[in-house]
Amino acid sequence: xxxxxPAHNTLPLTADMQRALATSPQPAPSDNARLAxxxxxxxxxxSLSAWRIPRYGAxxxxxxxxxxxxxxGPGEVLIKIEASxxxxxxxxxxxxxxxxxxxxxxxxxxxxxxxxxxxxxxxIAVGSNVTRFSVGDEVFGEAGLTFGANAxxxxxxxxxxxxxxPASLTHEQAAGLCDGALTSYNFLHNVxxxxxxxxxxxxxxxxxxxxxxxxxxxxMGAEVTATCSARNVDLVASLGADHVIDYNxxxxxxxxxxxxxxxxxxxxxxxAAAKRALQANGRYVCPVLSLALLGAxxxxxxxxxxxxxxxxxxxxxxxVLRSMLSAVIDxxxxxxxxxxxxxxxxxxxxxxxxxxxxxxxxxxxxxxxx
Ligand SMILES: NC(=O)c1ccc[n+]([C@@H]2O[C@H](COP(=O)([O-])OP(=O)(O)OC[C@H]3O[C@@H](n4cnc5c(N)ncnc54)[C@H](OP(=O)(O)O)[C@@H]3O)[C@@H](O)[C@H]2O)c1
Numbered sequence: 001x002x003x004x005x006p007a008h009n010t011l012p013l014t015a016d017m018q019r020a021l022a023t024s025p026q027p028a029p030s031d032n033a034r035l036a037x038x039x040x041x042x043x044x045x046x047s048l049s050a051w052r053i054p055r056y057g058a059x060x061x062x063x064x065x066x067x068x069x070x071x072x073g074p075g076e077v078l079i080k081i082e083a084s085x086x087x088x089x090x091x092x093x094x095x096x097x098x099x100x101x102x103x104x105x106x107x108x109x110x111x112x113x114x115x116x117x118x119x120x121x122x123x124i125a126v127g128s129n130v131t132r133f134s135v136g137d138e139v140f141g142e143a144g145l146t147f148g149a150n151a152x153x154x155x156x157x158x159x160x161x162x163x164x165x166p167a168s169l170t171h172e173q174a175a176g177l178c179d180g181a182l183t184s185y186n187f188l189h190n191v192x193x194x195x196x197x198x199x200x201x202x203x204x205x206x207x208x209x210x211x212x213x214x215x216x217x218x219x220m221g222a223e224v225t226a227t228c229s230a231r232n233v234d235l236v237a238s239l240g241a242d243h244v245i246d247y248n249x250x251x252x253x254x255x256x257x258x259x260x261x262x263x264x265x266x267x268x269x270x271x272a273a274a275k276r277a278l279q280a281n282g283r284y285v286c287p288v289l290s291l292a293l294l295g296a297x298x299x300x301x302x303x304x305x306x307x308x309x310x311x312x313x314x315x316x317x318x319x320v321l322r323s324m325l326s327a328v329i330d331x332x333x334x335x336x337x338x339x340x341x342x343x344x345x346x347x348x349x350x351x352x353x354x355x356x357x358x359x360x361x362x363x364x365x366x367x368x369x370x
Pocket of ligand 1: 087088089092179180183203204205206207208209210227228229230231232247265266268286287288311312313314357360361362363364
């Protein structure tokens with residue numbers, strides 16, 4: 001079982017926020033229909049609050065904005081967001097790194113200018129032809145490439161990456177499931193094809209992906225070794241790791257270590273370095289794309305028994321992601337998985353939350369809440 005490390009902050013409004021709020025453009029109220037609140041028919045606000053990325057850069061470039069409240073179209077639902085994730089992937093999107101990603105995100109500035117991908121909340125309105133959800137349902141999911149999840153509200157397609165929230169999880173816990181849990185489920189099940197009894201090394205057991213991977217791999221019946229720093233050794237052991245290695249004191253990639261799978265959650269090693277610690281038919285899987293990893297994947301596709309593999313989880317088809325999330329929910333409900341939580345900030349302090357996320361030292365998930 002995971003150890004939760006809650007740290008619910010009530011941090012003061014920062015100078016950044018006060019400046020940003022003062023210069024934030026305030027659009028005219030929308031003339032779209034008033035929306036009835038699911039709980040009691042109270043009229044909803046006609047605008048939503050969100051955070052905009054005017055250009056690529058550090059967290060301080062983010063600007064709070066209000067936008068007209070969208071009306072759900074056919075097959076869409078309008079969600080009042082209770083909590084949303086502050087993820088490494090969001091930070092890369094905001095910074096426009098690696099630079100080749102700008103080919104997809106927008107060359108000079110993000111084409112989709114709102115930030116945030118993962119969220120949890122409650123449906124407050126549905127469009128026509130919506131069959132999977134009703135007003136009042138508690139849901140979690142991801143906005144995908146349309147972004148805009150670090151906000152008060154969002155409109156999503158019912159056939160996108162949207163699921164009923166397990167009752168056993170809070171919105172804060174559910175908000176991060178599409179980051180660490182979904183990605184690590186994909187990497188362990190589909191990319192590495194990890195089998196029960198295999199020996200797995202997780203590089204980075206205390207992050208969002210790593211803390212989920214330890215629990216998911218144990219549920220799959222693997223023997224798990226994970227690396228972390230001394231301050232996180234007990235935490236990672238409490239998640240279920242059989243062996244924990246302090247990365248500052250020992251090199252986990254000893255020649256002949258004989259792992260079946262190495263899951264480099266942070267991209268801190270390379271296939272060349274990991275190869276010597278893999279079994280003859282071992283797999284090195286890494287969610288952080290680099291030119292070196294790309295080259296190793298191309299080479300090992302044809303040559304050699306040891307393989308290097310990558311997947312962009314968020315780009316998989318929604319129905320594939322939904323079926324993986326169903327399996328993650330089953331793990332939650334069976335008590336085999338619980339997201340590791342670090343800090344929770346108010347939505348108004350997204351800049352602070354992003355700065356903390358970018359230290360590279362968070363433990364598990366960081367979220368912003370309404
Ligand atoms: N391809 C995909 O589908 C996909 C999807 C989602 C995310 N990602 C990528 O996955 C990466 C990981 O994200 P994350 O959110 O899991 O990271 P994270 O939570 O920010 O990782 C932070 C943790 O890593 C530990 N750490 C730092 N250096 C380490 C080292 N050398 N060895 C072992 N542990 C170390 C830190 O512990 P200490 O403070 O003790 O050092 C901290 O607890 C990101 O680059 C993200 O963009 C890819």
